[in-house]
Structure formats: structure tokens, C-alpha cells
Amino acid sequence: MYCLWCDQEIISSVNWGNLMLPPRSLTLCEECEGKLERITGSRCEKCSRKSAEQICSDCQWWSTQKREVLAKNHSIYVYNAFMKEIIAKWKYRGDYVLKKVFEEAFLEAFRKEFGKYKDTVLVPIPLSDARLAERGFNQAEALARQLPIQSKNLLTRTDSEKQSKKSRKQRIAGKNPFIMTETLNKPAILVDDIYTTGTTLRHAAELLRQNGCPKVSSYTLIRG
Amino acid sequence: MIVPQHRQKEMDLAKLFAGKLLLRHEIPLSEAHFSQALKQEIFRTVSPFSKKHFTLQCNRCGNTAKHLLPRYPCSRCGKAHRYCRKCIAMGRVSTCSMLYEWADQTPHWPIYVNPCSWKGTLTDAQQHAADRIATAIQAEEKELLSWAVCGAGKTEMLFPAITIALQQGKRICLATPRADVVRELKPRIQQAFEEVTVQALYGGSNDKTGSAQLILSTTHQLLRFKQAFHVMIIDEVDAFPYHADPSLSFATKRAVKPSGTTIYLTATPRKQQLKRLRKNNLPHIFVPRRFHGYPLPVPKTKQVINLKRQLKSKQLPKAFLKWLLTREKTQRQILIFVPTINLADHLQKPLTNFLLENNVIQTKQQASAVHASDAEREEKVKAYRNRELFVLVTTTILERGVTFPSVDVVILDAGHQVFDQAAIVQIAGRAGRSPDDPHGEVLLFHDGKTDAMVEAAASIRDMNRRGGFV
Ligand SMILES: [Zn+2]
Ligand SMILES: [Zn+2]
Numbered sequence: 001m002y003c004l005w006c007d008q009e010i011i012s013s014v015n016w017g018n019l020m021l022p023p024r025s026l027t028l029c030e031e032c033e034g035k036l037e038r039i040t041g042s043r044c045e046k047c048s049r050k051s052a053e054q055i056c057s058d059c060q061w062w063s064t065q066k067r068e069v070l071a072k073n074h075s076i077y078v079y080n081a082f083m084k085e086i087i088a089k090w091k092y093r094g095d096y097v098l099k100k101v102f103e104e105a106f107l108e109a110f111r112k113e114f115g116k117y118k119d120t121v122l123v124p125i126p127l128s129d130a131r132l133a134e135r136g137f138n139q140a141e142a143l144a145r146q147l148p149i150q151s152k153n154l155l156t157r158t159d160s161e162k163q164s165k166k167s168r169k170q171r172i173a174g175k176n177p178f179i180m181t182e183t184l185n186k187p188a189i190l191v192d193d194i195y196t197t198g199t200t201l202r203h204a205a206e207l208l209r210q211n212g213c214p215k216v217s218s219y220t221l222i223r224g
Numbered sequence: 225m226i227v228p229q230h231r232q233k234e235m236d237l238a239k240l241f242a243g244k245l246l247l248r249h250e251i252p253l254s255e256a257h258f259s260q261a262l263k264q265e266i267f268r269t270v271s272p273f274s275k276k277h278f279t280l281q282c283n284r285c286g287n288t289a290k291h292l293l294p295r296y297p298c299s300r301c302g303k304a305h306r307y308c309r310k311c312i313a314m315g316r317v318s319t320c321s322m323l324y325e326w327a328d329q330t331p332h333w334p335i336y337v338n339p340c341s342w343k344g345t346l347t348d349a350q351q352h353a354a355d356r357i358a359t360a361i362q363a364e365e366k367e368l369l370s371w372a373v374c375g376a377g378k379t380e381m382l383f384p385a386i387t388i389a390l391q392q393g394k395r396i397c398l399a400t401p402r403a404d405v406v407r408e409l410k411p412r413i414q415q416a417f418e419e420v421t422v423q424a425l426y427g428g429s430n431d432k433t434g435s436a437q438l439i440l441s442t443t444h445q446l447l448r449f450k451q452a453f454h455v456m457i458i459d460e461v462d463a464f465p466y467h468a469d470p471s472l473s474f475a476t477k478r479a480v481k482p483s484g485t486t487i488y489l490t491a492t493p494r495k496q497q498l499k500r501l502r503k504n505n506l507p508h509i510f511v512p513r514r515f516h517g518y519p520l521p522v523p524k525t526k527q528v529i530n531l532k533r534q535l536k537s538k539q540l541p542k543a544f545l546k547w548l549l550t551r552e553k554t555q556r557q558i559l560i561f562v563p564t565i566n567l568a569d570h571l572q573k574p575l576t577n578f579l580l581e582n583n584v585i586q587t588k589q590q591a592s593a594v595h596a597s598d599a600e601r602e603e604k605v606k607a608y609r610n611r612e613l614f615v616l617v618t619t620t621i622l623e624r625g626v627t628f629p630s631v632d633v634v635i636l637d638a639g640h641q642v643f644d645q646a647a648i649v650q651i652a653g654r655a656g657r658s659p660d661d662p663h664g665e666v667l668l669f670h671d672g673k674t675d676a677m678v679e680a681a682a683s684i685r686d687m688n689r690r691g692g693f694v
């Protein structure tokens with residue numbers, strides 16, 4: 001087996017701790033694994049950001065805005081330098097198999113956090129047609145597919161994802177970049193790779209709520 | 225020669241595209257123009273993978289490792305496509321995306337009468353090697369290894385060869401595994417060939433068109449070339465990552481025309497090259513003398529008990545401190561090699577304090593540490609070159625490609641595996657580079673002599689012997 005990041009051969013060792021466990025398929029070598037940073041300790045109850053306060057300043061600000069449409073967000077990893085490199089190679093270069101790096105953690109945390117939600121639908125955040133044609137796959141969809149409940153592509157993107165070049169104010173004031181042609185009468189969990197300002201997810205949530213969805217949460221790999 | 229305007233344009237396109245192996249998005253033509261060009265057979269498709277026996281091979285980088293050839297589900301056509309992870313940093317090669325090459329006529333490169341603007345002179349040893357390299361190019365020999373000791377002045381030795389190639393209207397590539405060497409060579413080569421267009425290609429270079437007659441490139445960037453060059457000169461063939469990454473030699477070989485000439489340059493040939501030399505199936509020229517005519521400094525070894533433990537607890541060995549205060553020539557700068565980034569960071573402070581206390585430096589800004597992931601790497605090397613820095617602790621990133629005129633060199637923990645024979649010879653080669661100070665001390669602190677240390681010293685002595693020094 002080879003590390004998916006540095007391509008070093010991984011030699012998994014058997015010790016007293018893992019002797020009785022089924023062999024884990026390792027995706028990263030110990031050194032690379034160590035560079036991933038999980039969100040631990042106290043975090044914001046609403047958005048998963050590392051925070052001493054129960055509700056972080058970001059989320060307090062959101063609560064002063066018009067109707068809050070996103071019930072909560074859960075994320076697993078911190079957006080550190082190493083994660084930025086992995087995401088860039090996975091998403092922008094199109095190195096599809098890097099999704100395996102997060103597979104186990106993404107499933108495990110989902111069971112813990114959302115396991116009790118029955119009859120819920122996963123809705124991956126879509127890419128624009130141009131972006132999808134370029135990369136050949138949508139990373140949010142790839143993430144959603146790893147989870148044990150049904151996933152539906154209910155949203156279509158109409159803008160060109162130049163989000164990162166806009167200021168926060170522009171992004172929030174901007175018009176909704178998604179359209180939805182169906183209705184959904186079940187709770188939904190939006191799936192994406194990263195929660196940055198929460199604007200994109202709230203645009204999607206707003207649309208779902210307008211089309212019959214009683215409750216919208218989000219599950220993202222990273223809290224940026 | 226008067227060329228009609230539309231012919232002129234076609235020739236420019238030929239210069240831009242001929243000799244390349246490109247993905248669709250690397251060809252800046254509209255969909256309509258491109259499909260027209262395919263129909264007219266101006267471009268032709270190259271399958272992204274080929275099958276040899278039962279192994280699949282990426283046609284851009286030569287990768288055959290199965291675990292680096294996985295599949296992804298394509299949303300465009302609903303199929304699962306094989307793609308290459310090995311060369312994905314240069315754009316993804318997959319069964320859903322063809323590679324393209326120029327199929328129209330090959331470009332004509334200008335013939336220069338007197339392209340070399342360098343006014344210097346070569347030493348006899350340099351001239352001898354330069355003539356041999358030039359002959360190889362003129363006679364279109366397949367390959368030649370130039371083995372020149374550190375400080376022989378190998379770049380200048382290439383000028384006559386490049387001159388001959390340009391006089392024959394040939395296209396030339398000077399490739400090296402390392403981007404910083406490409407950056408350093410660019411102004412020197414451009415100055416030596418003022419009227420020739422020279423382009424430098426490396427990850428992060430502004431101009432990646434690669435349409436010039438004389439190209440300087442990292443070996444990595446050659447993944448985009450195919451049968452482009454009449455002359456390929458590979459500098460530092462034995463350096464990382466070239467010698468360890470088969471895709472780079474694959475790309476380099478493919479970038480040369482079938483009738484082309486490849487010149488390998490090295491100061492420290494690897495075992496496989498030495499083997500070919502001994503078997504006489506790799507023609508070579510040996511340059512055993514430095515350009516200033518003095519021998520190579522031979523490293524001295526000093527054993528320190530518990531060296532690793534001392535260094536780990538940020539303690540500098542006594543023998544090393546004693547040497548710092550009793551050097552032969554106190555005006556020489558000090559270059560200290562350590563095996564790891566951690567150690568470079570850890571030792572900086574205690575070393576600086578000791579040097580300040582003993583007046584070796586006057587301010588703490590005169591000592592620093594540098595390593596590969598240091599954001600200020602280029603600035604620090606520049607400051608050291610300007611003598612604003614007097615003492616520099618470094619990892620092996622400065623083992624080659626950089627020249628400082630007057631330094632003493634130390635390796636702390638020379639027995640560490642990163643210091644193989646080639647690395648030690650290269651590091652020793654940093655000393656005594658200037659005719660004003662052709663000597664320099666080279667000290668290896670270790671806690672047990674390794675084969676690499678012994679072999680390095682033996683090969684340096686051997687090179688000196690071959691250079692006529694006893
Ligand atoms: Zn790794
Ligand atoms: Zn929050």
C-alpha cells in the first residue's frame with residue numbers, strides 16, 4: 001500500500017492494540033496523517049468553528065440577519081496549509097482518489113452527528129456546467145456518495161463560482177446562484193467540501209426551505 | 225528572405241506547437257479552429273495510454289505503477305476513466321482527454337553566424353572539454369558525459385558547443401532538475417548569447433510558451449515536449465529528483481529528436497553512470513581541474529561521541545566550537561550543513577549566541593538558518609552571497625548549484641543517510657571556489673565513519689590525482 005499523498009510505501013504494523021481489529025486500510029502514511037488537523041475541543045455549536053464561545057461571532061452576526069435558514073453545520077477538519085494542498089489537488093487538479101483520505105472519518109462523524117435522522121435527504125452543492133466539464137466530477141457529490149443515506153441532486157448552479165474573488169459583503173448581498181425545479185418535503189442535509197463564510201450553503205438552504213423542506217442542516221469536510 | 229504574411233503566421237505556430245505533447249486546454253485555439261486544425265492534420269491525436277504486454281503506461285510521463293493509474297467516474301460521459309496521478313500536477317491525462325501533437329511541417333530555426341557574445345577565455349582544461357562537447361554536437365553523436373569537478377567552470381565550457389549548434393540552426397535545451405539552478409542560469413546564458421531568444425521554463429515561471437530556440441528548463445517541464453530538440457544538455461544528472469524519478473529521464477529522452485545529441489553534465493556521477501563509463505559504452509570527457517588551477521579541498525573527519533544526542537538537545541559539540549575559534553582564515557564565511565530542517569532551526573539560536581559571545585560575529589543578524597520550505601530562502605542566500613550574513617546553517621538544499629567565493633564548510637552529523645557520497649563531494653566542492661582564496665576547510669563531524677564519508681574522500685583524492693596533483 002502506498003500513501004495517497006507522498007507515495008511512500010506504508011507498512012502497517014500489527015501490535016497488541018490492533019491485533020483483534022479488522023485490518024484498517026490506511027490511505028496516508030503516519031507522517032502525512034499527522035499533518036491533518038481535526039477540529040477538537042470546544043467549538044461553535046452552530047457552525048463547528050473552533051471557538052471558546054458557545055456561538056461564535058460569525059454565527060451571532062448571522063442571527064441578526066433576516067430569517068436564519070440553516071439549522072446547523074458540522075465539519076471535521078481545520079483548513080490548515082496541508083489541507084489546502086490536498087483540496088487543491090483533489091478539486092482543482094481533479095485527483096479523484098484523494099477522496100479516500102477522508103472516507104472513513106467522513107462516514108464515522110456522520111453516523112455520530114446525523115445518525116438519528118431518519119428519512120433525511122442529502123443534497124450535494126452543485127458545480128456549474130463549465131466547472132464540471134473541466135474537472136469531470138463534483139467533489140460534493142463524491143463526498144455525499146460515501147454516506148449511507150440517499151443523495152439527490154436537487155440544485156442547479158447558474159453562476160460561475162467566482163466566489164473567492166468577491167468580498168464577504170458582495171457574496172452575501174449577491175443573488176442566489178442556485179435554482180431548484182423540484183420540491184422536497186423532507187429534512188435535508190447539504191453536503192460540501194468546505195464551509196467558508198456560510199453564504200453559499202445559506203443560499204442553497206433558503207431555496208430548499210422555499211420549496212417545502214422543513215429543516216436544512218449542512219455537513220462539510222472542513223470549517224474554513 | 226521574404227515570407228508571405230500567412231506563411232509567417234504558420235511558421236510562428238509551428239515554433240509554438242511543434243515538438244510538444246499537449247492537453248487540449250494547453251492549446252489556445254477555439255473549438256471551431258481546433259477541429260478544423262485536426263481535420264487538416266495540422267494537429268494529430270496521441271492516445272493518452274499505451275499497453276505493453278499487460279501493463280498500462282501513461283504516454284506523457286511513462287508511469288506504469290498501477291496504483292498511480294486509478295479511475296474516476298466521469299460526469300461528462302458517465303464512464304469510469306483511467307487517469308495518471310503521477311503527472312497530474314501538469315494537468316490530468318485521462319482516457320477522456322487525448323494528447324495532441326503538431327503534425328504540420330517542422331519549424332526552421334534561424335542560423336546564426338556569430339551568436340556568442342561572451343568575451344572571456346577558457347583555461348586549457350576547459351577548452352579541451354569544450355572542444356569535445358562541440359564535436360559531439362557537430363557530428364551528431366548520440367550522447368556524451370562531461371564529468372567536471374566542482375568549480376571546473378562547466379557553464380562556460382558549454383558556450384562553444386551552444387555556438388556551434390546555433391550556427392547549424394539547431395534547437396537547444398539546457399535542462400536541470402532544480403528550478404533555482406534554472407533561475408540562476410538564465411541571466412548568464414542570455415548575456416552570453418545576447419541576440420538569441422532564451423526562455424526559462426520552471427514551475428512558476430511567467431513565460432511557459434516554450435517557443436524559443438534556446439530553452440532553459442527544469443527536467444520536469446520537459447513532460448510537455450516530444451522530439452523538440454537537436455541538442456539536449458542535462459546539468460546535474462545525478463541530482464535529486466532526476467536520478468530518483470524515472471518519469472524525468474523518460475521525458476528528457478523523449479524531448480530529444482531521434483537524431484539529436486544528449487550531453488550529460490555531472491561532478492559526481494552515480495554508480496550506474498560509472499558502470500557505463502567502465503564498460504566503455506558511454507563516451508565521456510573528464511575535467512579534473514578547477515578553473516583556477518588548484519586542487520579540490522579534501523574533507524577532514526572528526527569523531528564526536530554522542531553527537532546525535534548532543535545535537536538533539538541543542539548542544540553544540542566542543543570540538544566544533546573549538547574549531548570555530550581557531551580557523552586558518554577568520555575572514556572566510558562559514559557554511560554549516562545539517563541533516564534535517566528541525567536541526568537547522570534548533571541549532572540557529574545556540575550557535576548565534578556562541579558566535580556573538582566570542583566576537584566571531586558582531587550582530588545576531590549575521591547568522592541564520594535556511595531550508596527548502598523557508599519562505600525567505602532566496603533572500604537569505606542572496607544576503608549570504610553579499611556577505612551580509614556571515615554564518616549560514618543549511619540543509620542539503622545548498623549542496624550544489626550555488627557558488628560562494630570564500631567559505632569554510634562543516635557537516636554536523638555527516639554520518640546521516642542524507643549525506644551520501646555524492647552529497648559529501650558536492651558539499652566539499654563549495655569550498656575554495658575563488659582564485660583569490662582557492663582553499664577552504666571542509667570538516668565532517670560524525671559519531672562513526674560511514675562508507676559514504678570514506679568513499680567521498682577517496683574519490684576527491686582520486687580526482688586530484690587525475691588533475692596532476694600529488
Ligand atoms: Zn505520506
Ligand atoms: Zn459559528
Ligand SMILES: [Zn+2]
Nearest residue numbers: 282285308311
Ligand atoms: Zn502520467
